[in-house]
Amino acid sequence: MTKIKASLRQAALERRASAQKGVSLIELLIAMSILTVITTMILVSWFALQNSYAYSVHSAHAREAARDAVSRMTVVIRDAQGYTTNETTSVGAISVAESSKIVFTTSYAQTGGANVGSTPVLSGFIFIPPTSSTGTGKIYSVQDQVGADSGTPPADGSLDYELYHIGTYGRLVVDNVVNNSATSPPTSLFSYTYFDSLGTLHPAATSLSSADVKYIYSVQIHCLVDLNPGRSPVYMDLQTTAQPRNMRPST
Amino acid sequence: MSRMRGQQGSALVLIIGVVAALAVLASSLVLLTVNVAGNTSRDRGRAKAFNVTEALIDHALSRVGQKWPGPSSADMTFTGSEMTDFVGRFDSSEFATPVVSITYFDNQNMNGDYDMNGDPVINFLDAAVPGSAKDANNDGLICIEAQAQVGKQKARIQVVARKRMLETGVPHGIAVATDGDIYSNNQKTPIGATPPNGYMGDFTGLTIKAGGTIDPTSYDPPFFPPPDSVQPGVQGATDSVITPAIRQSIIDAAKMAGTWYSDIASEQAAGAKPIPDANTNPTAFEGLVVIETLSSVPLNGNVDLNGTGVGVNKMPGILVVIGPHTMYPDEPSKADVSGGIDIGGTANYFGLVYTDGPITGVGTMNIIGMAVAKGSVDFKGNRRIDYNDNVIANLKQVVQVGAQIVPDTWRQIQAR
Numbered sequence: 018m019t020k021i022k023a024s025l026r027q028a029a030l031e032r033r034a035s036a037q038k039g040v041s042l043i044e045l046l047i048a049m050s051i052l053t054v055i056t057t058m059i060l061v062s063w064f065a066l067q068n069s070y071a072y073s074v075h076s077a078h079a080r081e082a083a084r085d086a087v088s089r090m091t092v093v094i095r096d097a098q099g100y101t102t103n104e105t106t107s108v109g110a111i112s113v114a115e116s117s118k119i120v121f122t123t124s125y126a127q128t129g130g131a132n133v134g135s136t137p138v139l140s141g142f143i144f145i146p147p148t149s150s151t152g153t154g155k156i157y158s159v160q161d162q163v164g165a166d167s168g169t170p171p172a173d174g175s176l177d178y179e180l181y182h183i184g185t186y187g188r189l190v191v192d193n194v195v196n197n198s199a200t201s202p203p204t205s206l207f208s209y210t211y212f213d214s215l216g217t218l219h220p221a222a223t224s225l226s227s228a229d230v231k232y233i234y235s236v237q238i239h240c241l242v243d244l245n246p247g248r249s250p251v252y253m254d255l256q257t258t259a260q261p262r263n264m265r266p267s268t
Numbered sequence: 269m270s271r272m273r274g275q276q277g278s279a280l281v282l283i284i285g286v287v288a289a290l291a292v293l294a295s296s297l298v299l300l301t302v303n304v305a306g307n308t309s310r311d312r313g314r315a316k317a318f319n320v321t322e323a324l325i326d327h328a329l330s331r332v333g334q335k336w337p338g339p340s341s342a343d344m345t346f347t348g349s350e351m352t353d354f355v356g357r358f359d360s361s362e363f364a365t366p367v368v369s370i371t372y373f374d375n376q377n378m379n380g381d382y383d384m385n386g387d388p389v390i391n392f393l394d395a396a397v398p399g400s401a402k403d404a405n406n407d408g409l410i411c412i413e414a415q416a417q418v419g420k421q422k423a424r425i426q427v428v429a430r431k432r433m434l435e436t437g438v439p440h441g442i443a444v445a446t447d448g449d450i451y452s453n454n455q456k457t458p459i460g461a462t463p464p465n466g467y468m469g470d471f472t473g474l475t476i477k478a479g480g481t482i483d484p485t486s487y488d489p490p491f492f493p494p495p496d497s498v499q500p501g502v503q504g505a506t507d508s509v510i511t512p513a514i515r516q517s518i519i520d521a522a523k524m525a526g527t528w529y530s531d532i533a534s535e536q537a538a539g540a541k542p543i544p545d546a547n548t549n550p551t552a553f554e555g556l557v558v559i560e561t562l563s564s565v566p567l568n569g570n571v572d573l574n575g576t577g578v579g580v581n582k583m584p585g586i587l588v589v590i591g592p593h594t595m596y597p598d599e600p601s602k603a604d605v606s607g608g609i610d611i612g613g614t615a616n617y618f619g620l621v622y623t624d625g626p627i628t629g630v631g632t633m634n635i636i637g638m639a640v641a642k643g644s645v646d647f648k649g650n651r652r653i654d655y656n657d658n659v660i661a662n663l664k665q666v667v668q669v670g671a672q673i674v675p676d677t678w679r680q681i682q683a684r
Contacts, residue, residue, distance in 0.1 A: 055285075058285075059281075059285040062285065063289075066288075066289055066293065069292070069293070069296055073296040076300075080303060084307050088314065092680060095680065096678075098676050100676055110676065125680060126682070130679065130681055130682075131681040131682065132390060132391045133375055134390060263676045263678050
């Protein structure tokens, strides 16, 4: 009887041993390799997507800033306003009209600007292209500063001092502007439509003489902004036209 | 238990990864779309608000251009019905309930505000003073501020407006021009320039032009020295003094200003007022007056018609009496001219008188200025025409044809 029981126990142990299965080393290595590849793919994808999202957020802000800047330039240039200093001297609405710079007088957003007859202030927009010192290309707005140069603005009729010290007196309008940079097509920030003394229409002039600036009819603004600075450039191309209301022939 | 034990693979991990990737991509896309849509919406809102504001300025210019609010006018207001009519011109799907306002105020310091330098401040706050919403100082200037809000965006524009006047181009030195004859009956030389009402300006001699004959007794010889002063047989004499185009502009201006009068029923239905009586309502004859009639218009009151205070600074009037033919020169069916002007009484008229009919005169009424008639001119009695050069010099101040923005006064200012 005892032998029978022992024989049965032995048989059961043998059955249990034969039923056990496991992962071999090769199988384990293969599985780990596959998981490593999959994990790597997921992580790479994740980081790529994270970068993509960060770019989207950054570019959205850049787009908004660029559009606001162009809108601001349009409104202020549209408001360009000449004035008379005395019976014989009058200051034109626009005094400098170049491809990267425009200088004009305006009362827009000035203290007392809503008072009839208040004197407008000499102002301007200038594009500083990228250099090793300034970094990215920038558009600044500048206003004649009282006491900044020898005259008393706006009677001095010049922004030379302020433009020379743009870092001090300029207010950044928009950054990462790439007009005329090495990687973008040559593009004038400002171009002008005017009638010359013979009545001939010049639709896209980029540099006007002091005699011609008073006949400007409209100012075209063409702004190229890099939405992905420091990497492969992604251009945002903004164009609009500002028609200075005080330079309309009918007024 | 055996089914769960049999499950193997990485599908779940892959799906989670793909879903996560798609979620990030979708978020980026939504962010970009919302950003661009928001920017575009804001830009469009700005543009709409600005455009509506400019339309408001044009509307205000049109109003003051039709009838200038002089010192004696009521204050200008942007009435509720006017506002409703204005807003109704904009498509509600694009311009959802724009909020608009126009403020008129004179270009003088009405409320006594001064800045830190002690200089007077002129701005919209002056509009709160009664009597300021018009050209109170009578310098031909008035300030206009307009504001519009479309959605969340607002714009406000300020301009100074001035009257735009018609340059009539009437030549100086011509006392009378007619396409007919000039008669007189009794050696009393009714045409001259006797001071104090007569004034020759820089001229040493005056001119009379007639398409027909000129009675030698109709003019005072010292004012018409030979050889060229008296010009009979001039073709188109009246049109050379007042061109048809200028005449039509004068008519249009009178229609616009509400000083177009007629006794023709169809014209009254079209907006003409009944012809005023010169004797009982002489103020109706001040400034520019156009009367359309088939009859003659009697000026026989014993009160001055635009004649009180004749002098250098007196603003002349223009009195036009015409028939439908002259009123509508391009309509062949309208062939009748007026019966002209019949002057009498003891009054004065200071200005230019024009008619497509005759001018006949009895009594002692005096036209101080110039007379132009397509028909004959027949005067009886004493002086009837005293040429006054100030009338011709100031004609450019009489006919308003609109209003315009004074150069360098257009401003976009902070909206409120």
